[in-house]
Amino acid sequence: MRVFLFLFLLFPIIELTLLIQVGSAIGxxxxVLLVIGTAIAGGILxxxxxxxxxxxxxxxxxxxELPEQEMLEGLLIAVGGGLLxxxxxxxxxxxxxxxxxxxRRLLVNKIRLRAAEQAMRQRAFADDLAARSGQARPGASQPNVLEGEYKRHD
Incomplete structure (x- = not known):
């Protein structure tokens, strides 16, 4: 999280430095026209x-069918347009x-794989907690447990 905050704070400084460098090189x-042109092109795209x-x-x-691929692509398009x-x-x-x-399709596939891995980790964690507490999730197979009492004779 600290790395993200650091990059979030560093990003505008890098952008401004690059804008100054390009401005000094081409005027x-x-x-300014290039920045405005990319914003217009981003809006159109x-x-x-x-x-x-x-x-x-x-x-x-x-x-x-469920359009999960299209929904994730739409999200990336919105992010890309916002960045432009x-x-x-x-x-x-x-x-x-x-x-x-x-x-965009490569990024969507990578996002889907990471989401599936995260879901598997959460499911495994939930199954482990349920097994430890003696509760079973709905739809999960019940363990074979025999309940009874015993007495120790010494």
Whole structure:
């Protein structure tokens, strides 16, 4: 968590430094126009890619399927469009990567794998806790336990 906070605080400084470097290399007006142009292009790409993803999700829903792939792609499109709308070149690079279809699909598959692994870890942890407390989850097989009393004769 501290690393995330550190990167969150460091990111604007890096963006500003890069904007100053590019501005000094190509001039202030071309830099401002480039930032505005990427924001406009991001808005257009966000709208086009978002509509295409929404149509694919709608088609899947019409077939009675759950559109989890399209929902995650829609999330990445929204993140990518938001990053393109931010002023700066590093955020534009990451935003453009989120909007490129094959990279977006790779990221979605990676997210799905991590979510499945996390669900398996949580399920294993819940099963372990249930076994320790003597409770069983609904749908889980009951252990073979014989209850009884005993007396010790010495």
């Amino acid at each position: 202030a007006l071309p830099t 966000l709208r086009v890619a978002g509509l295409a993803t929404a149509w694919r999700a709608r088609e899947k829903l019409a077939r009675g 709308l931010l002023p700066g070149f590093i955020s534009d690079i990451f935003g453009a990567l989120c909007l490129i279809p094959f990279i």
